[in-house]
Amino acid sequence: MRMVFRWFGEGNDTVSLGQIKQIPGVEGIVWALHDVPAGEEWPMEKILEVRDQAAKYNLHLDVVESVNVHEDIKLGLPTRDRYIQNYITTIERLAQVGVKVICYNFMPVFDWARTELHKTMDDGSTALFFEKSKIDGIDPFKFVQEINQNSTLTMPGWEPERLEHLNSLFEAYKGVSSEDLWEHLAYFLKAIVPVAERYGIQMAIHPDDPPWPIFGLPRIITGQESLRRLLKIVDSPSNGITLCSGSFGANPDNDIVSMIHEFHERIPFAHIRNVRVYDNGDFIETSHRTQDGTVDITGIVKAYHDNGFTGYVRPDHGRHLWGEECRPGYGLYDRALGIMYLWGLWDALERVQPITRKEGSI
Ligand code: DNO
Ligand code: MN
Numbered sequence: 001m002r003m004v005f006r007w008f009g010e011g012n013d014t015v016s017l018g019q020i021k022q023i024p025g026v027e028g029i030v031w032a033l034h035d036v037p038a039g040e041e042w043p044m045e046k047i048l049e050v051r052d053q054a055a056k057y058n059l060h061l062d063v064v065e066s067v068n069v070h071e072d073i074k075l076g077l078p079t080r081d082r083y084i085q086n087y088i089t090t091i092e093r094l095a096q097v098g099v100k101v102i103c104y105n106f107m108p109v110f111d112w113a114r115t116e117l118h119k120t121m122d123d124g125s126t127a128l129f130f131e132k133s134k135i136d137g138i139d140p141f142k143f144v145q146e147i148n149q150n151s152t153l154t155m156p157g158w159e160p161e162r163l164e165h166l167n168s169l170f171e172a173y174k175g176v177s178s179e180d181l182w183e184h185l186a187y188f189l190k191a192i193v194p195v196a197e198r199y200g201i202q203m204a205i206h207p208d209d210p211p212w213p214i215f216g217l218p219r220i221i222t223g224q225e226s227l228r229r230l231l232k233i234v235d236s237p238s239n240g241i242t243l244c245s246g247s248f249g250a251n252p253d254n255d256i257v258s259m260i261h262e263f264h265e266r267i268p269f270a271h272i273r274n275v276r277v278y279d280n281g282d283f284i285e286t287s288h289r290t291q292d293g294t295v296d297i298t299g300i301v302k303a304y305h306d307n308g309f310t311g312y313v314r315p316d317h318g319r320h321l322w323g324e325e326c327r328p329g330y331g332l333y334d335r336a337l338g339i340m341y342l343w344g345l346w347d348a349l350e351r352v353q354p355i356t357r358k359e360g361s362i
Contacts, residue, residue, distance in 0.1 A: 001270075001304060001346055002312045003339060004063050006030040006330060010053060014326040021057045023336045025343055028060035030103075030314055032067070039070030039083040042090045051097045063269060063312050064094060065103035065242070066206070069188065074108055075172050076184040084191045091192065095199035101268045101312060102196070103242045105206040106185050108176070108217040109169050110140075112209040112247075117147070117328040118320065119284060127319040128329050130210060130250070132281035140215045141166060170215075178218040185220070186233045197238040202268040204240045205230060209247035210283075211254065223254050224262070231266055244271035246316050249295035250283050257296065260303035270309075272300060272342060273316035285317050285329065288338035301345040308355045315339050 005020045007013055007029040020026055031050055033042050054061055067090055070083035094102065105111060115138075119129035135143070144166060189203070196203050211222035220226055227241060241263055248254040260267070274293030277283045286293040304313075318334025320326060 001309055001342070002027055002062075003343070004028045004030050004312050004314045005335065005339075006065065006314055008032075008034055008327065008330070009050065013330070014324075015330070015332045017053060017057045017059060019332055021059060023339055026059070026339065028062050028312075029054055030063045030065045030312075031061060032064055038068035039072070039086060041086045042067070042093055044093050044096075047093055047097055061097055062100040063103065063314075064099050064101070065269075067091075067094075067102050067104055069104055069106060071109070071169060071172070073188050074106060074181065074184055075176060076180065076187065077172075080184075080187070084188060087188075087192055088195050091195050091199065091201060095201060099201060101202050101204050101240075103204045103206050103269055105208070106181070106188075106221060107208050107219060108173055108181065109166070110214070110217070113143075113214055115143075121284070121286075121319065125319040125321050125334075128285045128317060130283050135214060140170070170217075173217055176218060178213075178220050181218045181220050182229070185230075189234050189239055193234040193236050193239045197236055202238050202240045204242040204267075204269045206242040206271070207244050207247040209244065210250040211248055212251065223248065223251065224259050227259060227263055231263065237266065240266045240268045242269045242271060243267045244273075244316060245295050245297070245300050246271065246273035246275050246285065249275050249293075250277060252277050252294060257299045257303045260300065260307065260309075264304070264307040264309060267309075268311045270304065270311060270313045271316040272297060272313060273318075273338065285319065287319060287334060288315060288341045297341070298345055301342060302349060305346060305349040305355065310355075313342065315342065 003025045005023065005026050007020060012034055020029065033046050036042050051061055073080040073083050113135065114128045115131040115134045116129040118126040120126050193203060205221055207221045208219040213219045231239060243259060245256050248256055274286045274288050274295045274297055275283045276286050276293040288297055290297045315335045315338035317329030318331055318338055320331050321333040324331045324333055
């Protein structure tokens with residue numbers, strides 16, 4: 001298990017590289033150029049800038065999250081080829097700085113969705129919360145306004161510029177079924193996976209969050225069956241998964257331990273976090289500890305360990321603790337605590353039965 005930590009970039013994150021460096025066992029950052037709009041090529045000089053910043057702290061750049069996919073690709077429009085070409089150029093440039101994994105998602109219009117960014121928990125900490133009945137009834141336009149009003153930093157997936165076009169986007173998705181979306185994903189993967197393969201990069205799709213359709217838009221990466229289908233589209237190690245336990249865990253029917261046993265060879269990147277799901281379908285993001293939520297974090301770490309996992313792992317969202325002012329879900333404290341919990345589990349498992357490493361592996 002190779003521990004990495006998401007960092008949004010200089011001036012775009014309340015957490016510094018110096019702080020990240022002090023979290024035990026963190027070897028690299030999970031990064032992106034958040035100011036480059038989806039569909040555009042990532043400029044080499046900006047990539048090199050991040051490389052130099054990380055190098056000062058001896059943190060690697062192996063994992064990128066995310067290179068976002070332009071809506072025209074998801075919609076299957078004729079203009080998609082131009083955006084796919086740009087995506088390929090970005091892959092080639094990322095290969096030049098040694099990137100090994102590119103996380104992306106294929107959710108129409110919105111990335112992750114929550115109804116509250118600072119829900120107060122019993123202990124006074126706050127966390128991201130999803131109230132099912134609220135999202136079922138809310139006008140998406142109002143929802144977007146609220147999200148942006150409640151955060152001082154723009155959040156990936158919710159950038160105001162992109163969302164200015166919300167009307168036309170919703171219009172464009174009318175008549176796009178989930179089968180259409182699968183076809184568009186297949187078209188995209190068939191174009192980019194051979195390129196990634198050539199450069200030794202693994203593409204790793206992030207599940208839909210939450211893993212069901214919202215606002216009448218289709219969502220397809222929702223559970224074990226959909227991962228099976230995804231992997232068959234292009235049967236290559238470069239067509240992989242970012243297995244996010246919190247996203248899949250929002251649907252209690254998802255058996256994440258079973259997913260790990262089935263797909264571990266195609267999981268280059270794991271997001272590990274817990275959520276507490278309530279009977280009415282609401283969920284809140286809790287501490288990483290197993291007892292604190294409904295996702296079996298201990299079982300998940302054990303499943304990775306049982307399969308000799310050598311991929312990258314990051315704690316995913318955390319709560320906001322001790323008065324920390326930060327990007328929603330991305331404070332320093334709770335994610336650092338999460339890392340120590342994951343290491344605790346991992347080291348105990350290693351002590352009981354060390355992973356026998358193959359020649360040449362890490
Ligand atoms: C939620 C987070 C996501 C993720 C993107 C990846 O679980 O990990 O916001 O960063 O969806 O594309
Ligand atoms: Mn995630």
